[in-house]
Amino acid sequence: MKRAFCYLIIACAWVAALPGPLVAETVALPAGLVVDLPEGWRVDGPAEGTLSVTGMRRIQFVCETQACRRTLETCAILMNDERPDGADDAARLRSLYESPHARYNRLRTVLKATSRDADILKPLEIVRWGEREWYRVETDARHNKKSGLFAETVIGGRYLGVICKTCEQGAERYRDGLALIGSLRAAGAAPGP
Numbered sequence: 253m254k255r256a257f258c259y260l261i262i263a264c265a266w267v268a269a270l271p272g273p274l275v276a277e278t279v280a281l282p283a284g285l286v287v288d289l290p291e292g293w294r295v296d297g298p299a300e301g302t303l304s305v306t307g308m309r310r311i312q313f314v315c316e317t318q319a320c321r322r323t324l325e326t327c328a329i330l331m332n333d334e335r336p337d338g339a340d341d342a343a344r345l346r347s348l349y350e351s352p353h354a355r356y357n358r359l360r361t362v363l364k365a366t367s368r369d370a371d372i373l374k375p376l377e378i379v380r381w382g383e384r385e386w387y388r389v390e391t392d393a394r395h396n397k398k399s400g401l402f403a404e405t406v407i408g409g410r411y412l413g414v415i416c417k418t419c420e421q422g423a424e425r426y427r428d429g430l431a432l433i434g435s436l437r438a439a440g441a442a443p444g445p
Contacts, residue, residue, distance in 0.1 A: 283410055288435035290428040292317035308332045315428060323420040327429050330413040336406055344406040345385055362389050367397040382434030401426045403433055
């Protein structure tokens with residue numbers, strides 16, 4: 253009996269140590285996309301988002317977990333119908349920042365969108381999250397200000413951007429935001445690893 257109880261405790265500890273947040277629900281987005289929301293996250297406003305005068309659609313997500321009460325983590329998905337140049341999604345993604353001027357403007361915009369005196373923590377570069385490549389840049393804000401994670405990709409020819417912000421300063425920041433980013437996919441496609 254004691255041995256079975258010990259195995260149960262070990263199994264519970266192992267499950268608790270598994271990385272990544274639990275998926276609470278899958279949300280359908282415009283243009284045939286879906287995203288898996290981590291446990292404690294919800295869409296803030298309509299799932300189809302709000303449309304700006306420039307044609308950019310913004311879908312806002314908020315976290316309501318105990319940890320997020322401290323970190324104030326939020327994410328927004330941005331999408332539009334403009335098709336970047338390129339033969340396929342990978343080429344279209346690379347075309348976003350081919351020129352040094354485009355890269356400079358992106359970094360300048362990211363710093364302005366974060367907070368005063370923010371620094372670049374991780375440079376603008378292509379990284380892989382889930383089944384997709386993304387341009388990513390991450391900022392580091394001063395104490396009591398929100399840092400930002402800015403990611404962009406192309407899915408089915410459509411531009412898609414994600415902005416996550418948090419007050420978290422540790423190495424685990426954006427854990428849920430990264431899970432959300434990695435889960436973005438076309439409806440009907442299998443979720444990533």
